[in-house]
Amino acid sequence: MPFTSPTRLLLVAATSAVLAAPAAAQGLRPSAAFFQTGGGDDGVSATASLGASWDWAWRQAALGGEFSAATELVATLLQADRVGGGQRTYVQLGLVPVLRYRFGAGRSPWFVEGGIGLSVMDRKLETPEKSQGSAWNFSDNLAVGRNFGARNEHELSLRWQHTSNAGIQEPNPGFDMFFVRYAARF
Template sequence: MKRMPWALAWGPLLLAAAWAATARPAAAQPLDLRPAGIMVQGGAGEEDAAIASVGLVWPWSLRRRLWGSELTGMTEAYGSLWRARDFDGGWQHYTQFNLVPMLRLRFAEGRSPWFAEAGIGVSLMDEVYRTPDKGFSTRFQFTDVVGAGRSFGADRRHELSLRLTHYSNAGIKKPNPGINYLQLRYGLWF
């Protein structure tokens, strides 16, 4: 009998605890750590792998003009559930926690609903990823993300983006095959 991935059991509780821990107390503080948005994403990877994620988003105060566009930043913290082929022909599941700083370039000096984004972060899986076709050597991975998307709705609070995400340990330990996922992301700013 396969054990239940810890993210299914503890993930929602940990996200709720993180949210509560960042809530502002009655006395005002100069630094507000409350998240300003949520995100969900999912997609497909190599060798029939699949991924689904849910998380929180914190914007940075960064706002710069660059190449006729506006450069901003944000940090995403999210939990992911991976599904991959098992050695017996069935499916196995892995859970992962990601922390990814992202840079976003919004076109037309920030007036366009269209944007491009990229980031490099870190992730930790509940166990080492191993399938009949691929085996990682570490639970720790770097998370590389590139994507493009569009904001919509009142005050551009909703957004959809298509992202290519690469996970690998950057050669810290061999083997380091890495894996790529193509993901669709929905974000909502509060």
């Protein structure tokens, strides 16, 4: 049963509060906030996301660079073609641990990163081209980016996200989205 707009907003707010509560209870402030926009494939035409990330204390020198990790919480609005014509808006929430590799012994402004996490949508994605079997999915993410600014506090990255349920619920065609992200580090 599709959610109405007020119900969808309540679902987003409640889920965000539940996911953010452990961090708030521990006094953990996000390391960065971000906005990303882009598009997708097979009927997913426009997307916009807001999110936050929390850096982990773990760092590891390897392969001439440095590995680090973070956890991201992201809310995305997707605009997709509706079966029968028109457009439909979907809300996707994701929680993704991300592994980042920074070049030059960790001193380079350039990085690559990837992560696999969980996502939930307010309803199963259905476009004229495909139908997802579940609103619960996995989110695979890859990115390349660069920091800039006096303290490297700004970040731009190009990102690819694949969403599917790994065959847990059929059909499972998955869908891809491509983003440009701006992040402000605190």
